Amino acid sequence: xxxxxxxxxGILIFGIAAPFIFPAFKVQLSILCVLIVLAxxxxxxxxxxxxxxxxxxxxxxxxxxxxxxxxxxMFFPLAEWTESGGEKTFVHTPVQFFQGMAVGLIxxxxxPTIVAGLIGYSILxxxxxxxAICTLGLGVAAGEISGGIxxxxxxxxxxxxxxxxxxSLDSRxxxxxxxxxxxxxxxxxxxxxxxxTRFKLILNAxxxxxxxxxxxxxxxxxxxxxxxxxxxxxxxxxxxxxxGLVGYIDSTDVAFDGxxxxxxxxxxxxxxxxxxxxxxxxxxxxxxxxxxxxxxxxLGWQYVALGVLIVVIVIYFPEGIMGWLREKYPExxxxxxxxxxxxxxxxxK
Amino acid sequence: MDFMVFQYPMxxxxxxxxxxxxxxLFALIAYGMALQWGVMNIINIAQGDLVILGGYIAYxxxxxxxxxxxxVIVAPVIMYFVGIAIYKLVINKVVDRDLFISILxxxxxxxxxxxxxxxxxxxxxxxxxxxxxxxxxxxxxxxxPNSKIFSAFISILFAICLVxxxxxxxxxxxxxxxxxNARAAKILGVDTEKVYAATFGINAALCGVAGxxxxxxxxxxxxxxxxxxxxxxxxxxxxxxxxxxxxxxxxMGLGVFEEFADYILGTEFRIGSVFLLLVLILIYRxxxxxxxxxxxx
Numbered sequence: 172x173x174x175x176x177x178x179x180x181g182i183l184i185f186g187i188a189a190p191f192i193f194p195a196f197k198v199q200l201s202i203l204c205v206l207i208v209l210a211x212x213x214x215x216x217x218x219x220x221x222x223x224x225x226x227x228x229x230x231x232x233x234x235x236x237x238x239x240x241x242x243x244x245m246f247f248p249l250a251e252w253t254e255s256g257g258e259k260t261f262v263h264t265p266v267q268f269f270q271g272m273a274v275g276l277i278x279x280x281x282x283p284t285i286v287a288g289l290i291g292y293s294i295l296x297x298x299x300x301x302x303a304i305c306t307l308g309l310g311v312a313a314g315e316i317s318g319g320i321x322x323x324x325x326x327x328x329x330x331x332x333x334x335x336x337x338x339s340l341d342s343r344x345x346x347x348x349x350x351x352x353x354x355x356x357x358x359x360x361x362x363x364x365x366x367x368t369r370f371k372l373i374l375n376a377x378x379x380x381x382x383x384x385x386x387x388x389x390x391x392x393x394x395x396x397x398x399x400x401x402x403x404x405x406x407x408x409x410x411x412x413x414x415g416l417v418g419y420i421d422s423t424d425v426a427f428d429g430x431x432x433x434x435x436x437x438x439x440x441x442x443x444x445x446x447x448x449x450x451x452x453x454x455x456x457x458x459x460x461x462x463x464x465x466x467x468x469x470l471g472w473q474y475v476a477l478g479v480l481i482v483v484i485v486i487y488f489p490e491g492i493m494g495w496l497r498e499k500y501p502e503x504x505x506x507x508x509x510x511x512x513x514x515x516x517x518x519x520k
Numbered sequence: 521m522d523f524m525v526f527q528y529p530m531x532x533x534x535x536x537x538x539x540x541x542x543x544x545l546f547a548l549i550a551y552g553m554a555l556q557w558g559v560m561n562i563i564n565i566a567q568g569d570l571v572i573l574g575g576y577i578a579y580x581x582x583x584x585x586x587x588x589x590x591x592v593i594v595a596p597v598i599m600y601f602v603g604i605a606i607y608k609l610v611i612n613k614v615v616d617r618d619l620f621i622s623i624l625x626x627x628x629x630x631x632x633x634x635x636x637x638x639x640x641x642x643x644x645x646x647x648x649x650x651x652x653x654x655x656x657x658x659x660x661x662x663x664x665p666n667s668k669i670f671s672a673f674i675s676i677l678f679a680i681c682l683v684x685x686x687x688x689x690x691x692x693x694x695x696x697x698x699x700x701n702a703r704a705a706k707i708l709g710v711d712t713e714k715v716y717a718a719t720f721g722i723n724a725a726l727c728g729v730a731g732x733x734x735x736x737x738x739x740x741x742x743x744x745x746x747x748x749x750x751x752x753x754x755x756x757x758x759x760x761x762x763x764x765x766x767x768x769x770x771x772m773g774l775g776v777f778e779e780f781a782d783y784i785l786g787t788e789f790r791i792g793s794v795f796l797l798l799v800l801i802l803i804y805r806x807x808x809x810x811x812x813x814x815x816x817x
C-alpha cells in the first residue's frame with residue numbers, strides 16, 4: 172500500500188513535469204492522455220463486464236461536437252460560424268474562449284451520459300457479438316448522420332474556436348495538456364475507486380455468467396447501464412478536449428471514427444490486458460509510441476501496418492501485456508504459486 | 521425530406537424495381553456470410569472488402585479492354601484463392617475461439633484490405649462500363665439499366681448453382697455435415713480443416729461475383745466495404761442461418777428500403793439509414809425475445 176502511494180505520487184509529479192521535460196511533445200502527450208482515458212473506460216465494458224463495445228466512439232464524437240458547438244453557440248450564431256469555415260469573422264476573446272470551453276465540457280460530459288442511460292436499456296439487452304455489431308452500427312450511423320446535418324458543418328467539417336492569444340506561444344499546448352491530464356487523473360481515481368467496491372464484483376459476475384448473476388438476485392441491467400454511463404461521461408469529456416486539440420471536426424474522420432479511434436480503444440485495452448486496472452494505461456502508452464513511430468517512419472503505410480498489428484495482437488497476444496506478466500511473475504500479483512507445479516507446467520510447454 | 525415519391529406513383533415503382541434488383545445482389549453476399557457463419561461460427565467483417573476487391577478485378581479487366589462481364593467468371597476464381605490464403609494465414613487460428621476474436625481479427629483484415637486497395641487502385645470512385653443500355657417500362661416512365669437486370673440474373677444463377685452443389689456434391693455434403701456437428705463429422709472422417717478452407721474460399725468467390733456485378737451496375741471505392749458487411753449481417757440475422765428463401769426475401773426487402781430511404785431522406789443519409797436499420801432490428805428482436813426471458817444467441 173505504501174509502495175503504491177509512492178508510485179502514484181511519482182507518476183503525478185512526472186505527469187505535471189512532463190510538458191516541461193518534453194516541450195516538443197505537448198500535443199502528443201495530451202493525445203496520449205485522451206487515449207488512456209478512452210482505453211480505461213472501454214475496459215469497464217470490454218474487460219470487466221464482458222460487453223465488447225465498438226460504440227463508445229458514439230459518446231466521444233458526441234462530446235466533441237457538443238463541446239465545440241456550445242463553445243461557439245454561446246457567443247456567436249452557430250450556422251454562420253460553420254458556413255464561414257472558421258474564417259476570422261468571429262473571434263473569441265480569452266474570457267469567452269475559456270468560459271465556452273468550461274460550459275462546453277460540462278455539456279459534453281453530461282449529455283452523452285444521459286444518452287447512454289436512455290439507449291442503454293435497449294442496447295445492453297443484446298449479448299455477445301450482437302452487442303458488438305450493434306454498437307459498431309451505432310457508431311457508424313452516428314457518423315453518417317452527423318455528416319448530413321447542415322448546422323454542424325455537414326460534409327465540410329467544423330472548425331473549433333482557435334486558442335486565444337494569451338501571452339506566450341506555448342500556452343495552448345500547456346492548457347490542453349493539463350486539461351487532459353486532469354481528466355486522466357479524474358478517470359483513474361474514479362475507475363480505481365470503482366474497482367475496489369462491490370460494483371466491480373457485480374460487473375465481473377456479469378462477465379462470467381450473466382444468467383447466474385441474475386439468478387443470484389442482481390439487477391444486472393441496472394449495473395450494466397451504470398457502467399456504460401460512467402464510460403460515456405469520460406468518453407464525452409475526452410472527445411470535447413480532443414476537438415479543441417485537433418482544431419477541426421469531421422464527422423467520419425475525426426469525431427465518429429469507428430474505423431480508427433473506435434478500434435484503437437479496443438486494441439489498446441487488449442494490448443495492455445483487459446480486465447486489469449493498469450493494462451489499458453500500459454497498452455495505450457505502448458500503442459501510442461508504436462503508432463507515432465509508424466506514422467513517422469512508414470508514412471503512407473501506417474494503416475497497412477495497423478491492420479497487420481490488429482490481426483497479430485488479437486491472434487497471438489490476446490491476454491495482453493498484463494496477462495503475460497501475470498503468467499510470468501504470478502507472485503507479484505498476489506497469487507500463491509506452487510513451485511513444483513509451475514515448473515511442471517513450464518516443462519509441459 | 522422529399523415526398524415526391526408518394527405524389528408520383530411511377531417513382532415508387534421505379535424504387536421498388538431498383539430495390540429488388542439491388543436486393544438480389546445483397547442476398548448473394550449475405551448467402552456467403554450465412555455459409556461461413558453457419559459452418560465456421562465466425563463473423564467476417566472483411567466480407568465487404570472482399571466484395572470490393574472482386575469489383576476491382578472486373579474493373580481492371582475493363583481497363584485492359586476485356587468486357588467487364590467476364591469478371592463474373594474470372595473474379596470468383598481469383599477470389600477463391602484469396603479466400604483460401606486468408607483462411608490459412610488468419611482465420612484458421614480464430615475458428616474455435618470466441619466470436620469477438622473473429623470479429624476483431626477480421627476487422628484488422630478489413631482495415632488492411634481497405635488500405636492496400638487504396639494504395640493499389642487509388643481513392644477514386646470507379647465503375648466498369650458495360651454498355652448494356654437501358655430498358656424502358658410503363659410508357660417510358662420507369663428506366664431500368666440492363667446491367668442491373670443482368671446482375672440480378674447472374675446472382676440468381678450463381679445462387680442456384682451453389683445450392684445444387686451443396687446438395688449433390690461430396691464437398692457440399694461434408695460442409696453441411698460440419699455445420700451440423702463438427703466433432704461428429706471429424707470422427708466420421710471428414711477433414712474439417714479442408715472443409716473450413718473450402719467454405720471460406722467459396723464465400724470469397726461469392727463475394728467476388730457480387731463485387732464484379734457491383735462494379736458493372738454501381739460504383740466501387742476502397743472504403744465502401746463496411747456497408748456491405750453490415751447489410752449482409754442484417755439480412756442474415758433477419759432471415760436466420762440456413763434459410764435461403766428468407767435470405768432472398770430479406771435481401772430484396774433491404775434493397776427496397778434503401779431505395780425509398782434514398783428518395784425520401786436524401787442520398788447523404790442512405791448509408792446512415794442502413795446502419796440505423798440494423799440497430800433498430802436488433803433492438804426489436806431483443807425486446808421481442810425478452811418477453812420470453814430469452815436473448816439473441
